[in-house]
Amino acid sequence: MLVEKNLPLQPFNSFGIAARALRLARIGSEAELQALIRHPDWSADQTFVLGGGSNIVLTGDVRQLVLKVEIPGRRLLRETERGWLVEAGAGERWHDFVAWTLQQGWPGLENLALIPGTVGASPVQNIGAYGVECQDRFDSLDAIDLETGEAFSLNAAQCGFGYRDSVFKHERAADGRGFGLKGRALITRVRFLLPKPWKPVLGYLDLERKMAELGLVDPGAQQIFDMVCAIRRAKLPDPALIGNAGSFFKNPSVTPEQCADIIARDPKVVHYPMPDGSIKLAAGWLIDACGWKGKTVGHAGVYDKQALVLVNRGDAEHPCTGGEVMTLARAIQTSVYERFGIRLEPEPVVL
Incomplete structure (x- = not known):
């Protein structure tokens, strides 16, 4: 198997962060991976599995052997x-x-x-x-x-x-x-x-609004697919145009008592009751309420249409770094904790 060396990872992470893999192996089948594992220099502890690269933040060059998963079918x-x-x-x-x-x-x-x-x-x-x-x-x-x-x-x-x-x-x-x-x-x-039988899942406000806009009462699966695509494209940046890792923070869950306390101070807080009795809060709303939407730290920024998404505002000459992304993320976490007493947890893997 070919192991590529000193390979740029910028094309392989949706945030577009400039970093390199010291070694990278493309895994196109189970047999290829098993052959690699049988190599005498193999060390499972020194590997990093990379899929689409849409949920990672690279804070430097990757010294582990990167296993780029490309198994089709x-x-x-x-x-x-x-x-x-x-x-x-x-x-x-x-x-x-x-x-x-x-x-x-x-x-x-x-x-x-x-x-x-x-x-x-x-x-x-x-x-x-x-x-x-x-x-x-x-x-x-x-x-x-x-x-x-x-x-x-x-x-x-x-x-x-x-x-x-x-x-x-x-x-x-x-x-x-x-x-x-x-x-x-x-x-x-x-x-x-x-x-079977298929049942539509329509219990989200964005979908309800889209159905009302289109005059749909009983949408089929393809119509739901099209609505979800339209909603996501309107709210979220295309990684091909603006580097990002999608939703950067998990929506936090709180007790009903905690939610009631937050509502008493901020009645417009977006929240959803969960089957287990907890309340899920919209992390994007919390971040927006702290004034972060559209703000930039270095070459990392908060998307101006959705505060839950952090974006790459660098360019070829001055690329965004993983360090800048994490500095911004930590500043947001501090703001949300100081105002709401809630610790936001990042979704992406930080490497």
């Missing part, structure tokens, strides 16, 4: 009374996969349209939007143990899904207990069960 495994079981290679672009399922007549992923990144990253982050999360349609995945080279599969329960969370974001305990797989596995293929 889309197929229907079977159709039953329960639904369509579809599989995609980890290197497939997520949005393209969603569009493809609809083109085949298999609805269920339409609310997750236009989310950047690859299929392999979707369970890691448990991506979600407009009332649907990856775990709601997830069936199982295949992965390879980076220490042994052995292939294994996980079902939904074994993935330990939570809000923007999974077993792939947690490290195994020092005593060897637990099932954390952070840095220990590379996902190769993911399967989704798209349920």
